[in-house]
Amino acid sequence: MSNIPTPHITAKEGDFAKTVLMPGDPLRAKFIAENFLENPVLVNNVRGVQGYTGTWQGKRVSVMASGMGMPSIGIYSYELYNFYGVEAIIRIGSAGMISQSLKVRDIVAGMSAYTNSGFGKQFDFDGCVAPCCDYGLLKSAIEAGEAIGQHIVPGAIYSSDCFYDESAPLGKLQKLNVLAVEMEAAGLYMNAARAGKKALALLTISDNPFTGEGLTAEERQNTFTNMVKIALSIA
Numbered sequence: 001m002s003n004i005p006t007p008h009i010t011a012k013e014g015d016f017a018k019t020v021l022m023p024g025d026p027l028r029a030k031f032i033a034e035n036f037l038e039n040p041v042l043v044n045n046v047r048g049v050q051g052y053t054g055t056w057q058g059k060r061v062s063v064m065a066s067g068m069g070m071p072s073i074g075i076y077s078y079e080l081y082n083f084y085g086v087e088a089i090i091r092i093g094s095a096g097m098i099s100q101s102l103k104v105r106d107i108v109a110g111m112s113a114y115t116n117s118g119f120g121k122q123f124d125f126d127g128c129v130a131p132c133c134d135y136g137l138l139k140s141a142i143e144a145g146e147a148i149g150q151h152i153v154p155g156a157i158y159s160s161d162c163f164y165d166e167s168a169p170l171g172k173l174q175k176l177n178v179l180a181v182e183m184e185a186a187g188l189y190m191n192a193a194r195a196g197k198k199a200l201a202l203l204t205i206s207d208n209p210f211t212g213e214g215l216t217a218e219e220r221q222n223t224f225t226n227m228v229k230i231a232l233s234i235a
Contacts, residue, residue: 003083015043017060019088019235026050026065061235070187081195088198090231095180095203110157110201115186131189134198140234155179159186
């Protein structure tokens with residue numbers, strides 16, 4: 001019995017490219033497809049989570065939203081890796097600044113992902129799972145950034161299950177030199193590790209939770225464009 005379609009993805013076998021760019025927002029996926037890909041085809045729209053496949057500079061590439069949080073990206077990345085033959089997922093999103101050595105508009109590459117999530121408990125490992133990215137994707141992203149004059153800062157990030165967190169962990173994470181906070185990468189990295197596939201999170205620093213500084217919509221879009229170009233160039 002085939003595992004596809006799934007309750008979350010109605011695409012057929014072969015509809016997805018081997019590499020999928022994954023923003024959180026379905027409208028951002030639509031924007032990328034319409035403004036960067038040639039001949040994009042909508043291959044999924046279940047619950048408004050849009051997925052497209054097209055080409056960029058002759059390469060077949062897909063883009064699909066993940067929704068917010070590790071439970072959501074956990075579903076989509078699992079099905080793409082294990083049922084649709086996807087080999088690499090590049091998360092492209094925003095993050096809040098933890099390290100005050102950063103600036104808003106910087107792009108961070110998550111080498112590893114701290115998390116407060118119980119996502120890794122499913123693997124029944126008597127210890128702490130250490131989610132990390134694929135080194136080849138990381139190296140290629142840094143080189144692609146250099147080629148367009150966009151510096152990428154690699155390092156540890158923090159994937160939180162809570163947007164509003166009573167435990168206030170960011171100051172503690174500063175002491176551990178964690179760069180930024182977001183909500184998806186750790187789950188993505190663990191699914192990639194279990195499937196023997198590749199993953200990388202590229203994140204635009206959109207705000208500073210310690211000072212309240214943040215990007216305007218226009219500034220966010222301009223930096224996001226560079227991040228998309230880098231992700232496409234390594235797809």
